[in-house]
Amino acid sequence: MLQWYIEDAGGGCRAFSEVLVLVCEQPRRIYKRYLPLTWDNKLSMEEVARRKVLEMMREAGVSRNDRLYVCSGNIFFGLHKWLTENGYQWETAKMEGLAHEVAESIFQQQIIAAGFPADIKLEERNYRDYYRQVDAWIKEDPARAKYIKDMKVRCKPDHTRYLLKGNAGSARTCSRCRKKIMPYSPIVHYRFREQGKKKSRFFHPGCSPVKPHKNKLHQVHIHWRGQELQGVVLPAREPLPCMVCGREVPAGTRAVYACRDKEIVFGHPACFEHTGKNNGNA
Numbered sequence: 001m002l003q004w005y006i007e008d009a010g011g012g013c014r015a016f017s018e019v020l021v022l023v024c025e026q027p028r029r030i031y032k033r034y035l036p037l038t039w040d041n042k043l044s045m046e047e048v049a050r051r052k053v054l055e056m057m058r059e060a061g062v063s064r065n066d067r068l069y070v071c072s073g074n075i076f077f078g079l080h081k082w083l084t085e086n087g088y089q090w091e092t093a094k095m096e097g098l099a100h101e102v103a104e105s106i107f108q109q110q111i112i113a114a115g116f117p118a119d120i121k122l123e124e125r126n127y128r129d130y131y132r133q134v135d136a137w138i139k140e141d142p143a144r145a146k147y148i149k150d151m152k153v154r155c156k157p158d159h160t161r162y163l164l165k166g167n168a169g170s171a172r173t174c175s176r177c178r179k180k181i182m183p184y185s186p187i188v189h190y191r192f193r194e195q196g197k198k199k200s201r202f203f204h205p206g207c208s209p210v211k212p213h214k215n216k217l218h219q220v221h222i223h224w225r226g227q228e229l230q231g232v233v234l235p236a237r238e239p240l241p242c243m244v245c246g247r248e249v250p251a252g253t254r255a256v257y258a259c260r261d262k263e264i265v266f267g268h269p270a271c272f273e274h275t276g277k278n279n280g281n282a
């Protein structure tokens with residue numbers, strides 16, 4: 001059983017290819033790949049990175065008996081998913097050792113080979129300073145613009161991380177229009193990682209930058225006390241009596257939720273069915 005480390009370098013720099021490495025400390029083995037500055041197909045950066053890492057894993061003969069430690073960065077999100085789905089033993093880890101050193105040094109060698117002064121080095125992980133100097137160096141000469149990365153293909157959102165669903169009981173703020181997304185209305189949930197932390201963004205369906213990959217939205221139109229309301233079907237948070245039949249809706253079972261002014265309308269989907277036109281899955 002071998003222990004492999006997967007790390008990247010250069011992701012924060014506006015120029016030069018990101019470096020991906022697959023490293024084993026004992027016995028010492030090092031594999032590396034570069035991300036192209038641009039690519040013209042429809043792949044997300046995560047997908048391009050995943051393919052590069054898989055190439056290295058094949059070349060290195062990494063097996064399911066080995067243990068993999070993978071940097072938790074966004075760029076490896078697609079890889080994380082793939083490793084889980086394919087039964088590899090892996091976990092995210094903060095890279096301190098050889099993998100980190102190797103990745104950084106390969107990234108810097110690339111910059112130096114282009115003519116950047118070799119005496120300017122990354123110090124104490126102060127990437128911002130280092131990348132700012134690389135940036136300044138690029139601006140000195142228009143011919144160096146060829147080293148600038150295509151940020152557009154890199155920012156291409158991964159639609160698999162967008163989910164259309166019914167909002168639960170709290171209002172959210174839309175990341176695009178900054179307006180409120182009301183409770184129990186359709187919402188797009190975008191999940192991503194930033195510096196290893198799981199984060200979320202929310203959008204109105206019309207504000208979402210991409211068409212969500214998954215649709216868990218179940219919208220209903222109901223009539224309640226003379227009013228037509230739009231609601232959603234969600235698993236009940238807590239057992240509460242149905243407002244139509246008075247019997248309890250057990251927690252975790254499907255329940256209709258809608259807002260009527262400040263009041264929450266709640267109950268069995270079947271009980272509301274005869275109150276209005278039920279649209280089923282939107």
Ligand SMILES: [Zn+2]
Pocket residue numbers: 174175176177178179203204207
């Ligand atoms: Zn919006």
Ligand SMILES: [Zn+2]
Pocket residue numbers: 242243244245246247267268271
């Ligand atoms: Zn009921």
